[in-house]
Amino acid sequence: MRALILGRGAREHALTWKFSRSFRISGLYCAPGNAGTAELATNLPELSETDTEGLVAACRREEIDMVFVGGETALAAGVVDALQAAGINAIGATAAAAQLEASKAISKDFMHRHAVATAAAEVFHEFEAFERYIRAVEHPVVLKKSGLAAGKGVLETEDKDAMIGFGRETLLDDRLLVEERLTGYEISVFALTDGTNYTLLPPCADYKKAGEDGTGPNTGGMGAICPVPWVTPEVMEQVRRRVVEPTFAGLELDGLRFTGVLYFGLMITKDGPKLLEYNVRFGDPEAQVLLPLIKSDFGSLCEALMEGKLAEFPLELSRKTALGVVLASPGYPGEYARNIVVEELPTNNSKELLVFHAATATDGDRVVTGGGRCFTVVGIGHELLEARGTAYSAVKNVKFEGAWCRPDIGGNIFGW
Numbered sequence: 001m002r003a004l005i006l007g008r009g010a011r012e013h014a015l016t017w018k019f020s021r022s023f024r025i026s027g028l029y030c031a032p033g034n035a036g037t038a039e040l041a042t043n044l045p046e047l048s049e050t051d052t053e054g055l056v057a058a059c060r061r062e063e064i065d066m067v068f069v070g071g072e073t074a075l076a077a078g079v080v081d082a083l084q085a086a087g088i089n090a091i092g093a094t095a096a097a098a099q100l101e102a103s104k105a106i107s108k109d110f111m112h113r114h115a116v117a118t119a120a121a122e123v124f125h126e127f128e129a130f131e132r133y134i135r136a137v138e139h140p141v142v143l144k145k146s147g148l149a150a151g152k153g154v155l156e157t158e159d160k161d162a163m164i165g166f167g168r169e170t171l172l173d174d175r176l177l178v179e180e181r182l183t184g185y186e187i188s189v190f191a192l193t194d195g196t197n198y199t200l201l202p203p204c205a206d207y208k209k210a211g212e213d214g215t216g217p218n219t220g221g222m223g224a225i226c227p228v229p230w231v232t233p234e235v236m237e238q239v240r241r242r243v244v245e246p247t248f249a250g251l252e253l254d255g256l257r258f259t260g261v262l263y264f265g266l267m268i269t270k271d272g273p274k275l276l277e278y279n280v281r282f283g284d285p286e287a288q289v290l291l292p293l294i295k296s297d298f299g300s301l302c303e304a305l306m307e308g309k310l311a312e313f314p315l316e317l318s319r320k321t322a323l324g325v326v327l328a329s330p331g332y333p334g335e336y337a338r339n340i341v342v343e344e345l346p347t348n349n350s351k352e353l354l355v356f357h358a359a360t361a362t363d364g365d366r367v368v369t370g371g372g373r374c375f376t377v378v379g380i381g382h383e384l385l386e387a388r389g390t391a392y393s394a395v396k397n398v399k400f401e402g403a404w405c406r407p408d409i410g411g412n413i414f415g416w
Contacts, residue, residue: 001024001025001026001065001066001299001303002025002026002027002028002029002062002063002064002065002066003019003025003027003028003029003064003065003066003067003068003299003302004028004029004030004031004044004058004059004062004064004066004067004068005019005028005029005030005031005033005037005041005067005068005070006030006031006049006055006067006068006069006070006071006074006079007030007031007049007069007070007071007074008030008032008033008034008037008049008358008359008370009034009070009071009284009358009359009371009373010036010284010285010287010288010326010356010357010358010373010375010376011070011071011281011282011283011284011285011287011288012030012033012034012037012070012071013034013036013037013356013357013358014287014288014291014292014354014356014376015068015070015282015287015291016028016030016033016036016037016040016041017040017291017354017356018291018292018294018298019041019068019298019299020040020041021297021298022297022298022299022300023297023299023300024297024299024300024303025299027042027062027063027064028040028041028042029041029042029043029044029058029062029064030042030043030044031043031044031045031047031049031055031058032044032045032046032047032048032049033045034357034358034359034360034361034370035357035360035361035362035367036355036356036357036360037357038362042062044058049070049071049073049074049077049079050073050074050077050079052077052078052079052082052083053082055067055079055082055083056082056083056086056088059083059086059088060086060088064088065089066088066089066090066091066302066303066306067079067083067088067089067090067091067092068090068091068092068302069090069091069092069260069281070281070282071281072098072101072102072148072279072280072281073148074092075092075093075095075098075101075102075280075281076095076098076099076101076102076148077095078094078095079092080092080093080094080095080258080260081094081095089306090259091259091260091261091302091305091306092258092259092260092261092280092281093258093260093262093280093281094256094258096255096256097251097256097257097258097280098280100256100278100280101148101277101278101279101280101281102147102148103146103147103175104144104145104146104147104175104177104277105123105146105175105177107277107278108121108123108177108179110250110254111275113250114246114247114249114250114253115246116242116243116246116247116250116275117242117243117272117273117274117275118274118275118276119179119180119181119182119267119274119276120179120180121177121178121179121180122177122178122179123146123175123176123177124167124171124175124176124177124178125171125175126171127167127168127171130164130167130171130176130178131164131167133178134160134163134164134167134178135160137178139180139181140158140180140181141163141178141179141180141181142154142155142156142178142179142180142181143155143156143163143166143167143170143176143177143178143179144176144177144179145170145174145175145176145177146174146175146176146177147174147175153170154218156181182267182269182274182276183267183269183270184267184268184269184270185205185230185267185268186205186206186208186265186266186267186268186276187203187204187205187228187231187266187268188203188204188205188206188224188263188264188265188266188283188286189201189203189204189236189239189244189263189264189266190204190261190262190263190264190282190283190286190290191244191248191261191262191263191264192260192261192301192305192310193248193257193258193259193260193261193262193305193310194259194304194305194306194307194308194309194310194311195257195258195259195308196257196308196310196311197308197310197311198244198248198262198310199310199315200236200240200244201290201294201317202226202227202228202290202293202317203226203227203228203231203236204224204225204226204227204228204283204286204289204290205224205225205226205228206221206223206224206283206285206286207221207222207223207224207406207408207409208221208222209222210222210332210333210406211406212406212407212408213408217333217334218333219328219332219333219372219373220284220333220372220373221283221284221285221286221326221373222285222325222326222328222373222405222406222409223285223323223324223325223326223376223405223406223409223410224283224285224286224288224289224323224324224409225289225321225322225323225324225384225387225409225410226286226289226290226293226321226322227293227321229321229383229384231268235268235273238272238273239264239266239273242272242273243264243266243273243274243275244264247262247264247275247278258280259305259306259308260280260281260305261280261281261282262278262279262280263278263279263280263281263282263283263286264278265277265278265279284358284373285324285326285373285376288322288324288354288356288376288378289322289323289324289378290322292318292322292354292378292380293317293318293320293322293380294315294316294317294318295316295317295318296313296314296315296316296317300313301313301315320380320381320382320387321380321381321382321383321384321386321387322378322379322380322387323378323379323380323381323384323387323388323390323391323409323410324376324377324378324379324391324409325376325377325378325391325392325395325405325406325409326373326375326376326405326406327373327374327375327376327377327395327398327400327403327404327405328372328373328374328403328404328405329369329371329372329373329374329402329403330401330402330403330404331372331402332372332373333372336372337369337401337402338368338369338370338371339363339368339369339370340368340369340374340400340401340402341363341366341367341368341400341401342360342366342367342368342369342374342398342399342400343399343400343401344397344398344399345367345375345397345398345399346377346394346397346398347397351380352379352380352381352390353377353378353379353380353390353391353394354377354378354380355375355376355377355378355394355398356375356376356378357374357375358370358371358373358374358375358376359371359374360374360375369400374400374403375398377391377394377395377398378391379391379392379393379394384410387410388409388410391409392407
């Protein structure tokens with residue numbers, strides 16, 4: 001099977017690495033890719049993630065059997081629809097299903113219509129109505145941009161003037177959710193689906209805030225762990241019953257079933273799990289800690305997805321723990337520098353240590369950064385402490401000017 005991974009982040013590097021280990025793969029491509037994927041696959045840097053015409057042409061030229069679409073922007077733009085129309089197998093959500101991620105207003109309506117456990121929320125289109133609501137509301141709330149915001153379109157504050165400023169800016173070109181602020185701890189749960197059947201993967205925890213102990217602004221994710229030791233089988237059963245099953249029933253009723261990955265962003269409250277958001281793809285940095293724990297041949301797994309045979313596939317998972325630490329550019333998640341020369345990377349990649357690139361590029365024989373989050377260093381161990389020690393021991397060997405990371409990934413469970 002000849003496979004192409006669409007994207008250029010650390011998630012796509014992790015996917016490329018996973019496909020490279022498959023006995024089913026006879027040709028491996030990544031578009032546009034990064035400096036890390038170039039070591040494992042043939043990059044197609046001339047392709048953008050939303051260039052459907054160019055992508056279809058490249059798939060025909062390179063005789064691609066399957067495209068795995070990594071990111072939300074491409075999915076929302078209808079890349080899967082275009083590939084399917086051209087007779088090319090694709091793993092990823094259709095444009096219609098991708099609205100569950102691309103529009104929080106649409107996803108919240110879906111949750112309510114299909115009795116998915118979630119927080120109460122109001123959707124606003126006009127600033128004046130929003131301002132009146134905020135001035136009057138007395139319970140804690142969270143503000144969320146409806147559209148795609150790379151994990152940074154959320155405001156949690158008690159300052160009503162800050163809320164109103166955020167709302168004024170958002171409502172210039174988007175809708176805005178004002179959601180009941182839930183308390184508890186967050187987890188990420190991913191389901192693989194072949195369009196009819198689904199299977200749940202081990203839960204992850206994503207550390208979203210920039211600062212230690214869960215302080216500072218939201219980011220795309222500064223680290224992750226998998227599995228989550230404090231998530232019990234009883235909690236996972238509640239997640240399945242209260243969130244996952246009504247979601248898949250709703251997808252069936254609404255004609256939105258697809259082949260790919262569905263993410264459930266959950267808050268585990270004292271009243272049980274409640275859904276915060278859907279994504280229609282693997283998370284980043286969750287993919288970097290989740291994929292190494294899938295022991296089954298990933299090419300065969302994807303083939304089962306495409307053929308509608310997931311229920312028959314003998315999925316095998318590792319019993320180890322993976323912990324990922326993100327190295328970011330100075331200034332991230334605000335304005336950040338690009339094209340910083342990477343002076344050093346760990347050279348001892350192994351079964352216990354992996355380093356995934358995000359948006360890096362080559363400049364001659366040098367690697368340079370290209371995004372705000374630049375690398376994910378993943379340690380794998382028999383338990384969380386061992387994985388944490390492996391990851392942080394290697395972090396000091398990722399060297400570029402201004403590189404920084406959170407020092408507490410895998411620490412305080414409330415430090416999301």
